[in-house]
Amino acid sequence: MPKVIFKSYDGTTRLELEADAGETLLKIAHANDVEMEGACEGCMACSTCHVIVDPDWYKKLEDASEEELDMLDLAFGLTATSRLGCQIILTDTLDGLTVRLPAETRNMLI
Numbered sequence: 001m002p003k004v005i006f007k008s009y010d011g012t013t014r015l016e017l018e019a020d021a022g023e024t025l026l027k028i029a030h031a032n033d034v035e036m037e038g039a040c041e042g043c044m045a046c047s048t049c050h051v052i053v054d055p056d057w058y059k060k061l062e063d064a065s066e067e068e069l070d071m072l073d074l075a076f077g078l079t080a081t082s083r084l085g086c087q088i089i090l091t092d093t094l095d096g097l098t099v100r101l102p103a104e105t106r107n108m109l110i
């Protein structure tokens with residue numbers, strides 16, 4: 001079971017979880033009461049699942065699709081290692097994946 005580590009924006013809180021490979025970060029967050037909204041439930045229509053991936057891990061992720069990049073452009077507090085949590089699928093090779101939650105999110109559905 002791969003691990004995923006969620007950190008608060010300022011790094012003061014850290015939650016280390018084990019999850020099934022094949023799950024998205026959004027589903028893992030929802031199953032464990034991590035504060036990731038995910039208003040559109042993975043349809044890439046809201047950007048409220050925005051996460052900031054640790055730079056060392058960012059390089060190991062599959063490239064983002066054009067649709068994901070378009071939605072990320074609308075995310076609050078975009079960084080060079082931002083991704084949508086609903087589009088990151090945990091795999092065994094991502095064991096230890098570390099992400100930070102943004103200070104705020106912007107819901108593009110509203």
Ligand code: FES
Pocket residue numbers: 026037038039040041042043044045046047048049050071084085086087
């Ligand atoms: S849950 Fe809405 S874009 Fe990811």
